[in-house]
Amino acid sequence: AQSVTQLGSHVSVSEGALVLLRCNYSSSVPPYLFWYVQYPNQGLQLLLKYTTGATLVKGINGFEAEFKKSETSFHLTKPSAHMSDAAEYFCAVSDRSQAAGNKLTFGGGTRVLVKP
Amino acid sequence: NAGVTQTPKFRVLKTGQSMTLLCAQDMNHEYMYWYRQDPGMGLRLIHYSVGEGTTAKGEVPDGYNVSRLKKQNFLLGLESAAPSQTSVYFCASSYGGQGAEAFFGQGTRLTVV
Numbered sequence: 669a670q671s672v673t674q675l676g677s678h679v680s681v682s683e684g685a686l687v688l689l690r691c692n693y694s695s696s697v698p699p700y701l702f703w704y705v706q707y708p709n710q711g712l713q714l715l716l717k718y719t720t721g722a723t724l725v726k727g728i729n730g731f732e733a734e735f736k737k738s739e740t741s742f743h744l745t746k747p748s749a750h751m752s753d754a755a756e757y758f759c760a761v762s763d764r765s766q767a768a769g770n771k772l773t774f775g776g777g778t779r780v781l782v783k784p
Numbered sequence: 785n786a787g788v789t790q791t792p793k794f795r796v797l798k799t800g801q802s803m804t805l806l807c808a809q810d811m812n813h814e815y816m817y818w819y820r821q822d823p824g825m826g827l828r829l830i831h832y833s834v835g836e837g838t839t840a841k842g843e844v845p846d847g848y849n850v851s852r853l854k855k856q857n858f859l860l861g862l863e864s865a866a867p868s869q870t871s872v873y874f875c876a877s878s879y880g881g882q883g884a885e886a887f888f889g890q891g892t893r894l895t896v897v
Contacts (some may be wrong), residue, residue: 677824700883710887711788711874712827720885726812758826762883769834770815770878772886774826 670695674759674775682783687731687746689778691759694740699761701742702772703733705707706756718742729753754782790875790889797865797896805860805892807875810839813887814880816858817842817852820871821891827874832882833858865896 676689693699700719704712715755716727723735733744735764762768765767791806807816815834821840829842831850839850847869849861858877862869873894876886877891 671828674826692857702885704888709891711890712876712886713888714885717883717885760826763881766882767842769832770882770884770886771829771832772816772819772827772876774819775865776824776826 670699670758670761670763670772670773672761672773672775674728674757674778675782676778677776678779678781681749684748685748687753689744689757691733691744691772691775692740693742693759693761695761695763696733696750697764698737698740699763701733701735701744702732702760702762703727704758706758706761706777708755712758715744731743741755741762749780749782751784753781754780756780777781786875788875788877788889790873790885792890792892793890794893795895796895797862798865799865799896801851801865802861802863804862804866805826805875805894807858807860807877809856809858809875809877809887809891811877811879811887813877814855815874815884816879817878818858818860818888819846819874819876820844822871830860830873838865842886867896870894870896
């Protein structure tokens with residue numbers, strides 16, 4: 669079974685500082701990789717995903733992530749944090765097999781606090 | 785464009801009571817999912833469906849049943865609620881292509897007392 673590990677359940681950054689959220693997966697075959705964001709009392713919204721091709725993926729709101737196969741990682745970054753980035757972020761994977769039904773396996777989530 | 789709509793948004797149940805959560809999507813998606821969210825555990829898959837009339841178990845199916853009689857609707861039932869089922873429940877849908885993103889509803893906060 670796949671598993672996803674997000675290092676750090678809480679991260680505090682200053683406004684304007686770099687945001688770095690770590691995600692590692694365990695799978696012998698690289699899965700599809702996703703980052704979702706959840707604002708308070710809302711559902712999850714896709715930030716970005718990696719399926720194939722270029723390993724540096726750009727998403728919404730200035731976020732990007734890089735797939736590193738050798739490190740089984742898909743870390744999320746944003747060069748300059750904004751107050752509106754305060755939310756919970758989830759890394760997720762899905763198996764590349766068609767039979768897998770695009771089921772997502774999630775990490776535990778990282779809550780980001782942005783300090784003025 | 786409503787996307788994925790969940791009903792109800794909040795509910796309090798007594799232990800042993802039953803209820804049904806309704807999920808409706810208007811994007812003509814083939815796949816639908818029910819997840820539960822618990823603090824520190826991310827989201828875990830309860831049941832899912834890859835098409836009308838088909839359902840399958842996810843990671844944590846015990847105590848839940850589902851039905852997908854119409855393509856746009858996916859129902860989650862709790863036959864006899866337990867305090868361990870206190871959680872936030874999310875429905876999601878995707879169009880079925882490989883690597884397709886999931887679109888999520890706003891969630892249902894369920895408390896079982």
